[in-house]
Amino acid sequence: MVRKSASGRIGIADVAVKAGVSHATVSRVMNGNFTVDPEIAARVRAAAVELKYQPNPVGRSLALGKTDTIGIVVPDLANPTFQAILRGLSRAAAQDGYRVLIADSFEVSSEETILAGEARRRCDGLVLCAPRMSDAELEEIAPSLRPLVLINRTTAAAGVPSLVVDYGQGVQDIAEHLVDLGHTRLAFLAGPPRSASNNLRLQGLEAFKTAHPQVEVTMLEGGSDFDTGHGAVDAVLESGATGILAFNDLVAMGLMSGLHERGLDVPGDISVTGFDDIPFAKYTTPTLTTAAVPITELGEQAWHQLRALIRNEESDAPGSRYQPKLEVRASTGPAKAARTAVHG
Amino acid sequence: MVRKSASGRIGIADVAVKAGVSHATVSRVMNGNFTVDPEIAARVRAAAVELKYQPNPVGRSLALGKTDTIGIVVPDLANPTFQAILRGLSRAAAQDGYRVLIADSFEVSSEETILAGEARRRCDGLVLCAPRMSDAELEEIAPSLRPLVLINRTTAAAGVPSLVVDYGQGVQDIAEHLVDLGHTRLAFLAGPPRSASNNLRLQGLEAFKTAHPQVEVTMLEGGSDFDTGHGAVDAVLESGATGILAFNDLVAMGLMSGLHERGLDVPGDISVTGFDDIPFAKYTTPTLTTAAVPITELGEQAWHQLRALIRNEESDAPGSRYQPKLEVRASTGPAKAARTAVHG
DNA sequence: CTTGCCTCAGAAAGCGTTTTCTCAGGCTTC
DNA sequence: GAAGCCTGAGAAAACGCTTTCTGAGGCAAG
Numbered sequence: 188m189v190r191k192s193a194s195g196r197i198g199i200a201d202v203a204v205k206a207g208v209s210h211a212t213v214s215r216v217m218n219g220n221f222t223v224d225p226e227i228a229a230r231v232r233a234a235a236v237e238l239k240y241q242p243n244p245v246g247r248s249l250a251l252g253k254t255d256t257i258g259i260v261v262p263d264l265a266n267p268t269f270q271a272i273l274r275g276l277s278r279a280a281a282q283d284g285y286r287v288l289i290a291d292s293f294e295v296s297s298e299e300t301i302l303a304g305e306a307r308r309r310c311d312g313l314v315l316c317a318p319r320m321s322d323a324e325l326e327e328i329a330p331s332l333r334p335l336v337l338i339n340r341t342t343a344a345a346g347v348p349s350l351v352v353d354y355g356q357g358v359q360d361i362a363e364h365l366v367d368l369g370h371t372r373l374a375f376l377a378g379p380p381r382s383a384s385n386n387l388r389l390q391g392l393e394a395f396k397t398a399h400p401q402v403e404v405t406m407l408e409g410g411s412d413f414d415t416g417h418g419a420v421d422a423v424l425e426s427g428a429t430g431i432l433a434f435n436d437l438v439a440m441g442l443m444s445g446l447h448e449r450g451l452d453v454p455g456d457i458s459v460t461g462f463d464d465i466p467f468a469k470y471t472t473p474t475l476t477t478a479a480v481p482i483t484e485l486g487e488q489a490w491h492q493l494r495a496l497i498r499n500e501e502s503d504a505p506g507s508r509y510q511p512k513l514e515v516r517a518s519t520g521p522a523k524a525a526r527t528a529v530h531g
Numbered sequence: 532m533v534r535k536s537a538s539g540r541i542g543i544a545d546v547a548v549k550a551g552v553s554h555a556t557v558s559r560v561m562n563g564n565f566t567v568d569p570e571i572a573a574r575v576r577a578a579a580v581e582l583k584y585q586p587n588p589v590g591r592s593l594a595l596g597k598t599d600t601i602g603i604v605v606p607d608l609a610n611p612t613f614q615a616i617l618r619g620l621s622r623a624a625a626q627d628g629y630r631v632l633i634a635d636s637f638e639v640s641s642e643e644t645i646l647a648g649e650a651r652r653r654c655d656g657l658v659l660c661a662p663r664m665s666d667a668e669l670e671e672i673a674p675s676l677r678p679l680v681l682i683n684r685t686t687a688a689a690g691v692p693s694l695v696v697d698y699g700q701g702v703q704d705i706a707e708h709l710v711d712l713g714h715t716r717l718a719f720l721a722g723p724p725r726s727a728s729n730n731l732r733l734q735g736l737e738a739f740k741t742a743h744p745q746v747e748v749t750m751l752e753g754g755s756d757f758d759t760g761h762g763a764v765d766a767v768l769e770s771g772a773t774g775i776l777a778f779n780d781l782v783a784m785g786l787m788s789g790l791h792e793r794g795l796d797v798p799g800d801i802s803v804t805g806f807d808d809i810p811f812a813k814y815t816t817p818t819l820t821t822a823a824v825p826i827t828e829l830g831e832q833a834w835h836q837l838r839a840l841i842r843n844e845e846s847d848a849p850g851s852r853y854q855p856k857l858e859v860r861a862s863t864g865p866a867k868a869a870r871t872a873v874h875g
Numbered sequence: 876c877t878t879g880c881c882t883c884a885g886a887a888a889g890c891g892t893t894t895t896c897t898c899a900g901g902c903t904t905c
Numbered sequence: 906g907a908a909g910c911c912t913g914a915g916a917a918a919a920c921g922c923t924t925t926c927t928g929a930g931g932c933a934a935g
Contacts (some may be wrong), residue, residue, distance in 0.1 A: 212884060222883060224883070246890090246922035249589050309588050415863070444816065555894080559893090586892070587891050593892070594891080595920085765927095
């Protein structure tokens with residue numbers, strides 16, 4: 188029985204037989220090695236075309252020690268931020284002939300380490316997106332995951348570049364904007380407690396508070412999706428704040444929807460701000476004031492950093508910091524005369 | 532020089548040496564083969580742990596002829612529909628220990644064939660999501676891509692299950708809903724011309740028109756994103772229609788935003804409907820009447836079909852048809868007295 | 876005419892696993 | 906006590922490719 192039918196798929200051996208040459212020569216031709224007689228090369232190519240031969244990437248990977256694939260680990264594929272990063276990463280990597288393997292940890296931080304390790308072994312490099320694991324754990328496993336690029340997280344481990352968005356500055360810009368409009372009572376609708384980007388926002392707000400002691404800033408528990416915003420209406424109203432900084436655009440949209448149901452006007456009664464500037468933010472009613480994060484570009488840059496690591500190039504920048512840009516739209520307006528806390 | 536330092540990574544050979552056994556025995560232990568003396572097994576396991584040995588998946592894949600990975604090809608990763616399918620697929624596959632490799636064709640139909648082939652060779656199976664290629668091409672390459680599952684597309688090729696959403700029925704349900712509210716002049720804001728799901732909608736509308744000859748239905752060119760809807764305001768107003776069926780929720784949101792800017796009231800002046808019921812649809816202002824598609828579930832089912840194919844099981848269902856469910860919300864209301872065409 | 880170099884293709888050795896094949900040693904059974 | 910089984914571990918082949926090594930043949934130079 189011929190090898191061919193054994194695997195069911197035609198391999199390099201079949202082409203070699205058909206062209207009357209050795210495996211080695213077929214390999215050389217397929218890889219554009221010019222030390223092959225042009226006539227033989229043509230014969231091999233003809234055989235390959237006729238047999239519709241396509242090299243098996245697994246065999247190739249084993250021989251070359253590389254897979255032309257990179258991995259990305261995200262805490263939640265449903266989150267538009269991670270979707271956008273994935274998109275930018277995938278597009279940029281594709282341009283260099285790399286594919287992307289995805290691993291969704293579903294916010295289970297204990298899974299992250301295992302997922303990351305498994306993904307890394309199948310790939311030539313890894314992007315770890317806002318990992319929820321502890322600093323200690325991250326630092327411990329980082330070396331074994333290299334080449335590794337972090338997004339919205341930093342580590343003390345060496346040779347691991349980080350791409351971080353300056354959420355702290357962004358949230359301060361938003362707060363300043365609200366103060367400029369005359370708001371003196373603000374509220375922050377926080378994100379997931381384990382989220383590093385939420386902590387950065389909190390730090391930014393602390394800085395803001397010391398710079399503006401006259402402004403009252405209420406902290407409210409939250410999350411990262413619509414329901415968080417929608418369910419926070421009562422808490423927001425109770426706080427008596429007239430300017431609300433939502434954790435992100437989704438939360439802001441949920442909140443605006445809830446306020447609308449209560450018959451309140453945005454920004455007439457209350458100003459609402461988001462964060463991220465997802466595409467939807469331009470099309471909400473009213474359009475949403477937010478801080479724009481060039482998130483797709485972040486994914487793209489992640490690939491460039493990772494590529495440099497894989498190629499063992501001098502990483503020109505060992506990481507970067509992105510400044511969000513305030514986008515003033517229609518969901519923020521002048522503060523009404525000071526409101527008093529509303530009950531129920 | 533020892534093998535160990537040659538590859539930089541520890542392999543099965545290192546464990547074998549450390550435990551004083553052969554490669555074969557290490558492999559047996561790692562794969563839970565019980566024909567190994569418990570004492571030796573323990574020794575091997577201890578060595579593996581001490582060396583932090585993790586089997587190389589590439590070598591494993593080559594030997595086993597499977598990669599425990601599946602591929603998905605989508606026309607546009609930015610599209611929420613495909614994101615949701617990806618999410619459902621990824622989650623379901625992960626539960627069975629499979630990973631997902633993504634390939635984004637960026638709406639370039641000529642790339643699809645190549646991407647699909649490359650992805651397939653790296654994986655154990657493939658999901659082709661609403662491919663834009665021609666029927667002829669699809670039918671030609673389908674056999675070489677098996678195990679293959681199609682989403683929102685069918686083919687005459689054998690052994691290729693399809694999961695399709697009945698967009699035609701969905702669009703009829705929406706149109707009926709608008710007619711029930713008294714609308715007699717409708718307009719359909721179409722999607723991308725090459726999209727199979729758009730064609731299904733058009734067929735549905737033809738069926739609707741023959742059933743309701745008294746209703747006027749205007750066809751408008753379109754696309755699949757916000758800007759399409761936002762930019763279609765003039766055309767919509769010119770049509771004189773009072774009930775607008777947008778291609779999907781994104782287009783509907785863009786349209787509502789544009790109408791709002793023109794000072795028109797939804798649904799007071801014009802009723803607007805979407806399609807898909809993306810999470811945002813519940814939180815627009817007004818909330819969006821749409822046809823809900825269980826899209827994440829679609830991704831999940833795609834995995835189940837693919838799994839059956841991979842395992843060579845009897846595919847219980849050679850494909851399925853999903854019925855969208857009308858979700859009546861606040862963007863549709865009773866028709867005003869017939870409007871006349873508005874210019875400019 | 877011979878030596879030596881150079882070109883180019885085949886043989887074979889990896890890459891890191893799994894798995895079949897082989898065989899040594901201990902046990903049962905007559 | 907010897908013949909045959911059975912258990913369990915090592916040797917080696919296989920997976921499909923790349924690449925080094927080897928060697929045959931052609932050609933130029935002395």
